[in-house]
Amino acid sequence: MSEFSEDLSVVLAQKRYERISEIIGSTVKKDGGSVRTYTDMLDRVFLNKYLGIPIFLTLLWVMFQFSFTVSEPFVVLVEKLFEFLSHLVEQNVTDPYLTSFISTGVIGGLGSVLVFVPPIFALFLALSILEDSGYMARAAFVMDRFMYRLGLHGRSFIPLMIGFGCNVPAIMAARSLDNEKDRMITILVSPLMSCSARLPVYVLIAGAVFGSAQAGTAIFFIYALGIVLVVLAAQLFRKILFKGEQSPFVLELPTYAMPNAKSALLHMWMRGKMFLKKAGTIIFGTAIIVWFLSVHPWEATAGGQLIAESYIAWMGHALEPVFKPFGWDWMTAVALLFGIVAKEVVVGTYGVLLGVDEGTLGDSLVANGMFTPLTGLAFMAFVLIYVPCFAVLATIVRETNSLRWPAFEVIFQVALAFLVSGLIIGVGRMMGMS
Amino acid sequence: MSDFSIELGKKLGAYALVLGLAHAILGAAVFLGGVEVGTMSFGDLPRVAVLFVIAAVYIMGVGSLGKGRNEGIAFLMAGLLISVAVGGLYLLETGAQYMMYILGETDEFRILESINPATLLLVLALPLLPMMKRVTHGMVW
Amino acid sequence: MSTKTKDTGEQITAALIGNPNVGKTEIFNRLTGLSQRVGNFPGVTVEKKGGRFIHQGQVVDVVDLPGTYSLTAKALDELVARDFIVEEKPNVVVDIVDGTSLERNLYLTFLLMELDANLVIALNRWDLVKARKINVDLDRLSELLGAPIVATVATTGEGLEDLKSSIIKVAHDQKKSKAILDYGNDVEAGIKSISAVLNEKPDLLKRYPPRWLAIKLIERDERVLEKANSMFSGLQMAKILEVIGYE
DSSP: OOOOOTTHHHHHHHHHHHHHHHHHHHHEEOSTTOOOBHHHHHHHHHTOTTTHHHHHHHHHHHHHHIIIIITHHHHHHHHHHHHHHHHHHHHHOOOHHHHIIIIIIIIIIIIHHHTTHHHHHHHHHHHHHHHHHTHHHHHHHHHHHHHHHTTOOOOOHHHHHHTTTOHHHHHHHGGGOOSHHHHHHHHHHGGGSOOTTTHHHHHHHHHHHHHHHHHHHHHHHHHHHHHHHHHHHHHHHHHHTOOSOOOOOOOOOOOOOOOOHHHHHHHHHHHHHHHHHHIIIIIHHHHHHHHHHHHOSTTTTTTTTOGGGSHHHHHHHHHHHHHGGGTOOHHHHHHHHHTTTOTHHHHHHHHHHHOSSSSOHHHHHHHTTOOOHHHHHHHHHHHHHSOOOHHHHHHHHHHHTSSHHHHHHHHHHHHHHHHHHHHHHHHHHHTTOO | OOSSOHHHHHHHHHHHHHHHHHHHHHHHHHHTTOOOBTTBOTTOHHHHHHHHHHHHHHHHTHHHHHTTOHHHHHHHHHHHHHHHHHHHHHHHHHHHHHHHHHTTSSSOOOHHHHOOHHHHHHHHHTTHHHHHHHHTTTOBO | OOOOOSSTTSOEEEEEEEOTTSSHHHHHHHHHGGGOEEEEOTTSSOEEEEEEEEETTEEEEEEEOOOOSOOOSSSHHHHHHHHIIIIIOOSEEEEEEEGGGHHHHHHHHHHHHHTTOOEEEEEEOHHHHHHTTOEEOHHHHHHHHTSOEEEOBTTTTBTHHHHHHHHHHHHHOOOOOOOOOOOOHHHHHHHHHHHHHHTTOHHHHHHSOHHHHHHHHHTTOHHHHHHHHHHSOHHHHHHHHHHHTOO
């Protein structure tokens, strides 16, 4: 008897579809190739083989520019609010320890992250609008088709588009892939998609070193970099780790619809809620730990004033040599360390260490000369890649049922992060930038 | 063969061609000529690229429009939608800049400089809307 | 199998099935109206809606099965739908198909044909089909699929009386001319070999459509394999497993 390979159900399915095509071919006649619905019409353009990707990149750029620039005034408002609260505390609370806790720990640590609620919510709003309109499915299709043309197979993009908000549901969405190899590859490349947690870091650094006009573009570049890395990593994994067939690619394109304000805002709120919950728990908790380490030993730091004498400074200086070549200092080292818990904590750490006394956090970064446009860009790339946050790691453990893969993922991402950041710095230095 | 009158199609096609060329010329002026228009200057690659993308969308539809086919309307519609997204973004940006000025974060706000010509081109494209609606009357999503 | 006679007065059960979002719910509502009851399929958290309509003096019980794209053992609602058709053996299965995406919808239809279901196909969204100037040769399609087709517009109720008539007619007809899909020489030979083993258990063949069983075994359907394991001797299972290529 002949051997049937395990993909036999695919063969049977194919036979069924063939017969269906035959039947439809002889019984259904569409009217001479002209398009009859708005959806078909728009798809002629949005799925056009030349225009598809440029349009996608354009809309993507608009999305990021919107998230950054239009939310700026609101960011300023929130910053002023926290500044005010901070002064209020300093004037009315006498106990220096408590003052430090509230002002530096809570307001500095947590507040500095909450300041980014406007861009995050703006991003979520833009994402919701794009999804509700039906365009997102086209974007996924166009990207997957592009990958197919380059000889890169795999329907990675549909679950990954979810990653724009958070990598955790994207990893879980990989369950929809029947082919185990497809699923594993999708899980392993998901953390390379920029998520909303990284956005505060991008907004902070990009805003500080690139200024309003260019910041949106810098952020767009980082997201694009993420997509490129996803494509390359997927290729790498497929060739080396998971050789094998891919499942046939069927994607359902919903009809287009005019997105309505109510449902877009609702979706925005649903995603935003998760961020706020995370802020109130994980980010808050870690920020307090960072604060604690920054004001102890209490005497040595003269009541939290001399951060350079604190435990956290000691930790930072220990790590500093690793990052010196990139032009980053000890504060950045420590921010990256705590950022492993959740990427937003990178911002929170800066908030604690630099305080909210004068101006904004962004101004402080620039004033202290901590970043140049080149080192800032390399830093953003590093944050994009360097390690999956705790939540993502936990999800990978669950979904792959092993500790081997998450460990591999961590090593892979750290190595890749150093590589890419190094490349950026290297190329930049060659071009004469500092 | 055609979905609507070829005569109307040729008119729409001409309009689309003009719009497309306007975007392309503007983009070229900024990119090649170093001309500074509004908030765009040479370093602003994405804004220039976006102009070219919109130009491409309009121009690619001219052929179909000239034949009076629905497909041509598709390019017009898409071009308009993208223009709205981009033009809308620039308008919002202007508003945000104004708010920043009020909040005291920036020193000055010059309204004329803040208006991006892409927004103006969007306004020029708006008269197409009623014409498109008439042509695609009765269409479903 | 439930008995069917040519007289009215016998209980007829019709199951509604189809892809998600084809208008099945709307059709179910229009057929059953206020007689709807909601419950669960036995032992699972999948909702089961039931109701009835009376047409030409005949009472028809309608069960709304979960909307699915296929009938594998991998998803709970697919399994529930499949089990209902295979075990409860409704007199008629009404496959509701979206006329504007036939390519996708007919896949389920084919699976139902393999299940040996008594099919009536409701081609819904007929208004959109017409609006998009899509030309469907209903007679030929019905011939090729081996089942009656009724064009419906669930949102207005158009075609539903014809649908009811068709359901009753099919329930009374004993004729089961199904279109069989030839899967190619290799697979067909495999089906034959497996059927030979299956024939050793005639009561199994009375309960389940033989060809469907063979196909599921070839597809290594978990559920069917389980059942086979419990019904066949070690030797018989070994033969089957050899055919389907298990180590």
